[in-house]
Amino acid sequence: MYTPKINWFLFVLFLAATVGVLIAAMISPSLRTLAYAPLREAVLPPPEPIEVSVLYSTEKEAWLNEVIVDFENTNPTIDGHPVKVKLEKMGSWEINAAVLDGTRKPVIVSPASSLQIVSLQDASSAKFGKALVNPADTSVCHSVVRTPLVLVAWKERADVLWGTQPGKSLWKDLHDALLNPQGWAAYNHPEWGYVKFGHTDPLKSNSGYMTILLMTYGYYGNTSNLNASDILSNADYQKWFLETEGSIGQFEYSTGPLMEKMVAYGPSTFDIVAVYEATAIEQAQNAVGRYGELRVYYPPASLWSDHPFCIVNGDWVTTQQNQAAKLFINYLTSKPAQEIALLKFGFRPMDKSIALDQTGSPFDRYAANGFRSDISGNPDVEIPAGNVLNTLKDFWSRNASK
Amino acid sequence: MKLRILSILIILSLLLNACNSIQNLIPSEKLTISIVYGSEKQAWLDPLIKQYNDANNKTSGGKIIVVQATAMGSIESVRGIIDGSIQPTVWSPASSIYIPVANSEWKKSHTDDLVTGTPKDLVLSPVVIAMWRPMAQALGWPNKAIGWQDVAQLSTSKEGWAAYQHPEWGSFKFGHTHPNYSNSGIVSIIAETYAGLNKQKGLTENDLNSPDLKDFMAKVESSVIHYGASTGFFGDRMFERGPSYLSAAVLYENLIVAQETKRINGQSSQIPVVAIYPKEGTFWSNHPYVILNTAWVTAEQKEASQLFETFLLDKPQQLKALEYGFRPADPSIPLTAPLDSEHGVDTTQPKTILELPSAPVIEGIQTLWRQEKKPVDLFVVMDISGSMRGDKITTARDSLLKFINKLDDRDRLRIDLFNDQITTLTPLTALGDKRQQVLDSVSGIFEQSNTSLYDATLKAYEDLQTEGDPTHIRAIVILSDGEDTSSAATLDQVTTKITGSENEGGNAIKVFTIAFGSDANADILKSIAEPSGGKQYDSSPETIQKIYDDIATFF
Numbered sequence: 001m002y003t004p005k006i007n008w009f010l011f012v013l014f015l016a017a018t019v020g021v022l023i024a025a026m027i028s029p030s031l032r033t034l035a036y037a038p039l040r041e042a043v044l045p046p047p048e049p050i051e052v053s054v055l056y057s058t059e060k061e062a063w064l065n066e067v068i069v070d071f072e073n074t075n076p077t078i079d080g081h082p083v084k085v086k087l088e089k090m091g092s093w094e095i096n097a098a099v100l101d102g103t104r105k106p107v108i109v110s111p112a113s114s115l116q117i118v119s120l121q122d123a124s125s126a127k128f129g130k131a132l133v134n135p136a137d138t139s140v141c142h143s144v145v146r147t148p149l150v151l152v153a154w155k156e157r158a159d160v161l162w163g164t165q166p167g168k169s170l171w172k173d174l175h176d177a178l179l180n181p182q183g184w185a186a187y188n189h190p191e192w193g194y195v196k197f198g199h200t201d202p203l204k205s206n207s208g209y210m211t212i213l214l215m216t217y218g219y220y221g222n223t224s225n226l227n228a229s230d231i232l233s234n235a236d237y238q239k240w241f242l243e244t245e246g247s248i249g250q251f252e253y254s255t256g257p258l259m260e261k262m263v264a265y266g267p268s269t270f271d272i273v274a275v276y277e278a279t280a281i282e283q284a285q286n287a288v289g290r291y292g293e294l295r296v297y298y299p300p301a302s303l304w305s306d307h308p309f310c311i312v313n314g315d316w317v318t319t320q321q322n323q324a325a326k327l328f329i330n331y332l333t334s335k336p337a338q339e340i341a342l343l344k345f346g347f348r349p350m351d352k353s354i355a356l357d358q359t360g361s362p363f364d365r366y367a368a369n370g371f372r373s374d375i376s377g378n379p380d381v382e383i384p385a386g387n388v389l390n391t392l393k394d395f396w397s398r399n400a401s402k
Numbered sequence: 403m404k405l406r407i408l409s410i411l412i413i414l415s416l417l418l419n420a421c422n423s424i425q426n427l428i429p430s431e432k433l434t435i436s437i438v439y440g441s442e443k444q445a446w447l448d449p450l451i452k453q454y455n456d457a458n459n460k461t462s463g464g465k466i467i468v469v470q471a472t473a474m475g476s477i478e479s480v481r482g483i484i485d486g487s488i489q490p491t492v493w494s495p496a497s498s499i500y501i502p503v504a505n506s507e508w509k510k511s512h513t514d515d516l517v518t519g520t521p522k523d524l525v526l527s528p529v530v531i532a533m534w535r536p537m538a539q540a541l542g543w544p545n546k547a548i549g550w551q552d553v554a555q556l557s558t559s560k561e562g563w564a565a566y567q568h569p570e571w572g573s574f575k576f577g578h579t580h581p582n583y584s585n586s587g588i589v590s591i592i593a594e595t596y597a598g599l600n601k602q603k604g605l606t607e608n609d610l611n612s613p614d615l616k617d618f619m620a621k622v623e624s625s626v627i628h629y630g631a632s633t634g635f636f637g638d639r640m641f642e643r644g645p646s647y648l649s650a651a652v653l654y655e656n657l658i659v660a661q662e663t664k665r666i667n668g669q670s671s672q673i674p675v676v677a678i679y680p681k682e683g684t685f686w687s688n689h690p691y692v693i694l695n696t697a698w699v700t701a702e703q704k705e706a707s708q709l710f711e712t713f714l715l716d717k718p719q720q721l722k723a724l725e726y727g728f729r730p731a732d733p734s735i736p737l738t739a740p741l742d743s744e745h746g747v748d749t750t751q752p753k754t755i756l757e758l759p760s761a762p763v764i765e766g767i768q769t770l771w772r773q774e775k776k777p778v779d780l781f782v783v784m785d786i787s788g789s790m791r792g793d794k795i796t797t798a799r800d801s802l803l804k805f806i807n808k809l810d811d812r813d814r815l816r817i818d819l820f821n822d823q824i825t826t827l828t829p830l831t832a833l834g835d836k837r838q839q840v841l842d843s844v845s846g847i848f849e850q851s852n853t854s855l856y857d858a859t860l861k862a863y864e865d866l867q868t869e870g871d872p873t874h875i876r877a878i879v880i881l882s883d884g885e886d887t888s889s890a891a892t893l894d895q896v897t898t899k900i901t902g903s904e905n906e907g908g909n910a911i912k913v914f915t916i917a918f919g920s921d922a923n924a925d926i927l928k929s930i931a932e933p934s935g936g937k938q939y940d941s942s943p944e945t946i947q948k949i950y951d952d953i954a955t956f957f
Binding site: 250286287 | 519520523526528547602603681684686729731732733734735736749750752753754755756757
């Protein structure tokens with residue numbers, strides 16, 4: 001008679017503990033794993049996921065789509081809640097506009113370059129009295145991969161125009177080719193029509209903005225000390241600049257679609273475009289299946305797209321979302337994600353332990369197309385002050401926008 | 403006791419299951435999105451729409467998406483959108499060329515653009531000159547590059563194909579669609595303008611005043627056999643009727659691939675046709691998918707339209723596009739068979755494109771074309787027998803009035819009325835001088851007596867042969883609501899007369915017949931219209947206006 005009583009006692013204890021754990025897990029999803037699994041899944045409602053919305057520039061779409069699956073396969077949780085990443089792509093400047101006008105309230109913004117982060121910091125401080133991003137705080141804002149702006153041409157036509165390497169006056173040479181009334185006939189190829197160049201809309205897309213900035217430096221033949229009067233007070237520069245811009249039929253809204261168009265339409269429509277190195281790498285193989293090989297040219301001075309990921313300092317971002325965002329950004333800078341960025345998508349990792357020209361990397365595979373891991377011989381241009389950046393943007397907007 | 407608990411549990415679980423099943427049986431609410439699209443992609447799009455609808459795809463709100471699509475000439479459809487006669491969710495014209503003009507027209511009565519952002523391309527196909535292979539070879543194809551200038555030269559040559567050692571082919575018969583209705587028509591006249599000015603870019607409104615250009619355009623247009631509402635339809639006519647009807651026409655590359663696939667599979671007995679990529683440059687037909695920025699498109703419809711767009715751009719659907727002769731918009735799909743020389747096309751082409759002019763320049767070119775296009779000599783032969791009384795005569799009269807207003811001042815018009823007699827309401831003279839008088843006369847038409855269809859048709863045909871100018875488009879429109887009851891002539895005499903002009907090919911007099919109402923003998927009218935290169939229509943008071951609109955696209 002004594003033993004059954006003990007059994008009853010133990011059974012009730014077990015039942016109480018189970019119910020207790022279930023109730024506790026209901027209150028705090030972090031205790032969910034303690035609950036008996038079959039019972040837990042049958043009884044407890046699934047924990048609410050923490051959604052990390054990311055407003056990002058299109059160029060890194062394919063990489064992000066791939067690493068997000070890997071990230072979510074690691075079953076990341078904050079306080080027992082699973083972390084879900086929700087992506088929305090936009091042109092880099094459009095990201096700023098959407099956050100500033102309140103049409104989007106993301107947890108993370110990731111434009112193509114720190115140029116937009118600096119601009120968003122200034123603009124949000126002016127508009128809301130507090131900065132929505134802080135590039136100086138590396139715990140919430142840092143670059144994850146980088147890639148320089150390059151010119152990409154169809155190899156057949158590049159061979160006729162510049163051969164394997166253009167001169168130091170690349171931007172001036174480009175202007176002259178575009179403005180030559182004979183077009184390709186001046187290079188003994190009248191069947192190719194006029195020379196067609198493309199870059200994205202500088203008001204919407206970072207690569208378009210980087211192009212007009214590098215072009216302006218190219219005109220002056222220097223890499224620093226650009227000021228507003230260089231843009232506003234030099235009629236020769238203005239004529240030269242607007243002639244180049246006037247030769248462009250349409251400015252695409254974003255870099256990925258521009259490069260896709262180049263490959264989808266072929267040399268009839270774009271002879272040369274200004275895009276990121278990684279964007280060019282992404283389409284290098286596709287190009288062969290459509291119209292032939294590509295040739296990449298590095299401008300004499302470089303400007304980088306460094307893909308910052310910044311957690312937005314907005315009142316709509318909860319503490320848990322902030323923590324979840326950090327988990328995600330940390331994953332992006334982990335070795336597996338960085339290796340995928342290089343090997344599959346042609347980005348230059350921030351992790352310096354990963355060799356750029358290792359066997360099988362795009363720099364190895366597409367070396368014949370002109371892709372080079374070492375461009376340290378080309379100096380980086382200085383990022384001008386905010387007012388100079390805005391002056392150039394306004395000048396373009398008033399005079400070159402279509 | 404245990405058994406009872408078990409039974410209750412089983413019954414409960416069955417009930418729960420039943421609830422679930424019932425829920426599944428309750429149909430979800432449906433959400434319809436309507437798409438108006440350029441007819442050239444119909445063969446690709448129709449099966450995909452069926453597949454998408456069959457899959458019961460849902461919006462985030464749980465509504466089942468139903469896609470309804472209508473093929474229509476690209477320019478015609480946007481005119482309908484602007485005047486409010488059609489209100490689709492999505493507009494997918496053959497190309498982006500007309501978007502700036504559409505936006506500028508729309509903004510005359512709205513604050514926003516009709517098309518915002520950069521719509522995605524669904525599929526690509528260059529605009530080409532489709533030509534029968536032996537004719538292209540006579541021009542030097544494939545070793546010699548051929549362009550708009552060569553077409554112009556052939557068009558203006560009095561010798562026609564004799565200048566290329568082929569007198570048996572007769573005159574050069576050229577065709578492009580109507581620029582007021584179809585994308586390839588607009589493209590054709592922009593390309594003609596560039597060729598006439600010897601330019602490839604930088605077209606200005608001032609350029610359009612050049613007398614040389616006007617002369618050039620008039621000459622090229624003189625070889626056009628007739629115009630048409632949509633490129634898909636125009637291609638069908640060329641490939642059905644063969645080289646005696648049309649030597650060459652401005653089409654899209656995919657239509658040539660589709661025709662050559664048919665020919666290779668034994669479904670067409672025509673000789674091979676090839677794509678000529680004009681050496682001066684061309685345009686792309688890029689089939690943008692435009693979710694319209696209008697008040698009648700709801701947020702739900704916008705979401706559903708985006709889901710359908712994603713479906714069309716997915717790889718399996720893009721690979722299907724290749725089978726239909728399109729160049730997929732997805733750049734990861736290589737350009738492989740049937741995009742090859744066996745199917746008359748060359749994927750290393752085009753080598754260059756022409757610059758897209760601004761909206762005012764495009765509108766200026768349209769105006770110029772109206773002045774220089776090939777004029778029409780048109781006979782309208784209208785049944786006014788007693789059976790036309792009531793609603794029939796009223797709608798026939800009203801739609802004829804609207805039809806007359808679509809004709810240009812340079813067009814020449816004669817109207818014959820027939821019952822047991824034939825009366826000429828107005829002789830074949832330029833409409834510009836008599837438009838109001840003709841409109842007044844038509845307004846006074848009334849019905850009476852018997853039907854002498856054959857006499858009236860034969861007389862009209864013979865008179866147009868003698869009175870008409872063979873350098874004009876010559877056409878007869880016959881409207882009849884019943885069988886012939888009182889003619890001296892027979893149907894045989896009529897059809898013999900028409901088939902006797904077969905040597906004129908596409909330049910022969912075209913007869914359009916409208917069987918008005920259920921008493922009309924459509925078969926007889928068809929046997930009159932079809933040998934001429936015209937078309938037979940079944941009509942009623944409800945549809946007569948649409949039919950007159952369709953006939954107007956030929957001129």
